[in-house]
Amino acid sequence: MKALYFDYAATTPVDPRVAEAMAACLTMDGNFGNPASRSHRYGWQAEQAVESARRQLADLLNADPREIVWTSGATESNNLALKGVVEHLRDAEQVQGPLHIITSAIEHKAVLDPCKWLEKHQNVEVTLLTPDADGLIDPQQVKDALRDNTCLVSLMAVNNELGTITDIAAVSALLNDHPALLHVDAAQAVGKIPVDVKAWDVDLMSVSAHKFYGPKGIGALFVRREPQVKLAAQIHGGGHERGMRSGTLATHQLVGLGEAARIVAEEQATDEARIRALRNKLWQGLEAIGDVYLNGHAVHGSANHLNVSFAGVDGEILLASLAKVAVSSGSACNSATVAPSYVLKAIGRSDDLAHAGLRFSLGRFTSEDDIDAAIAEVSRVVTALRG
Ligand SMILES: Cc1ncc(COP(=O)(O)O)c(C=O)c1O
Numbered sequence: 105m106k107a108l109y110f111d112y113a114a115t116t117p118v119d120p121r122v123a124e125a126m127a128a129c130l131t132m133d134g135n136f137g138n139p140a141s142r143s144h145r146y147g148w149q150a151e152q153a154v155e156s157a158r159r160q161l162a163d164l165l166n167a168d169p170r171e172i173v174w175t176s177g178a179t180e181s182n183n184l185a186l187k188g189v190v191e192h193l194r195d196a197e198q199v200q201g202p203l204h205i206i207t208s209a210i211e212h213k214a215v216l217d218p219c220k221w222l223e224k225h226q227n228v229e230v231t232l233l234t235p236d237a238d239g240l241i242d243p244q245q246v247k248d249a250l251r252d253n254t255c256l257v258s259l260m261a262v263n264n265e266l267g268t269i270t271d272i273a274a275v276s277a278l279l280n281d282h283p284a285l286l287h288v289d290a291a292q293a294v295g296k297i298p299v300d301v302k303a304w305d306v307d308l309m310s311v312s313a314h315k316f317y318g319p320k321g322i323g324a325l326f327v328r329r330e331p332q333v334k335l336a337a338q339i340h341g342g343g344h345e346r347g348m349r350s351g352t353l354a355t356h357q358l359v360g361l362g363e364a365a366r367i368v369a370e371e372q373a374t375d376e377a378r379i380r381a382l383r384n385k386l387w388q389g390l391e392a393i394g395d396v397y398l399n400g401h402a403v404h405g406s407a408n409h410l411n412v413s414f415a416g417v418d419g420e421i422l423l424a425s426l427a428k429v430a431v432s433s434g435s436a437c438n439s440a441t442v443a444p445s446y447v448l449k450a451i452g453r454s455d456d457l458a459h460a461g462l463r464f465s466l467g468r469f470t471s472e473d474d475i476d477a478a479i480a481e482v483s484r485v486v487t488a489l490r491g
Pocket residue numbers: 113114176177178179180212214260262263264289291292311312313323437
């Protein structure tokens with residue numbers, strides 16, 4: 105029997121419409137050319153396809169297509185944003201002395217690790233803001249942490265473990281009279297909540313296709329044009345992507361990302377309403393088991409995430425017993441380690457409750473039957489383990 109899939113925050117299946125568009129860009133009779141080949145039709149057609157994908161993503165984000173830099177995913181986009189800003193200041197602008205970055209303790213490792221690297225190699229001081237018990241960062245915390253040498257604020261729009269939503273527009277409003285740039289990791293936001301770079305007034309934003317029914321291994325960094333954000337490239341080669349990211353563009357991946365973005369633009373609002381109703385039903389069913397704690401904010405959260413802790417059960421045994429329900433304990437990307445989730449610890453959960461935390465994440469293909477089956481199975485397992 106196939107397990108019920110409740111791990112859409114780790115990755116989503118490719119939408120069949122996306123798979124079809126991608127398949128048309130692989131073989132001899134398809135659009136397989138190198139988009140950088142300028143001397144023949146194969147190249148021109150491939151270039152047209154990647155530029156059309158660029159427009160589809162830009163439209164979804166309310167950006168200019170020239171503000172989209174293709175990358176391999178949100179990890180690379182975050183690295184390019186964080187290291188790119190600092191290295192540009194050091195190399196091109198000759199800024200010396202310590203620089204300062206503000207981020208939060210509940211960011212993904214793809215932000216925290218580049219920050220650590222910058223502390224070690226680029227004389228950067230990093231302030232980690234602590235969320236409240238519901239996982240929210242108050243924009244005022246950012247304002248209070250600003251220093252004269254703060255060059256960057258990096259905050260996620262939607263937290264990958266909790267689903268909590270950061271008020272990005274409020275953060276950027278507080279940065280109006282400060283030169284610090286604002287980078288947003290929107291890997292968990294695109295496809296789940298409306299994302300608008302102009303309304304949010306951000307300088308840099310990371311996205312990843314496999315979180316919104318596109319393929320893995322492809323993503324983008326939004327880089328604002330006016331005023332222009334300058335970055336030092338992290339991958340050097342043929343000067344693709346206006347020198348910001350070299351490497352032959354993967355036509356099929358980009359066409360898939362573009363189609364995925366087009367579908368989100370059309371269907372996100374209806375998807376969200378349907379998924380929120382399913383999530384609420386799941387929460388009611390799980391809450392009825394008793395001694396269950398919601399991790400995250402009851403209102404300021406994405407429709408797709410539901411993170412809960414079951415008191416009185418061992419987290420690892422719980423996960424192992426739930427073979428019929430594919431969920432995640434903490435963030436899937438960190439599941440190689442068995443330490444309690446640092447995100448759940450940061451919102452003040454005890455080691456036991458953090459260990460007993462399960463992240464259910466729902467998506468486009470979750471059905472009402474899946475919810476009923478998951479509630480029945482989790483109730484059975486938790487009751488048995490407690491008994
Ligand atoms: C918030 C967040 N940022 C970054 C990433 C990494 O994205 P990618 O898999 O595209 O490198 C993830 C993936 O889990 C994520 O949830």
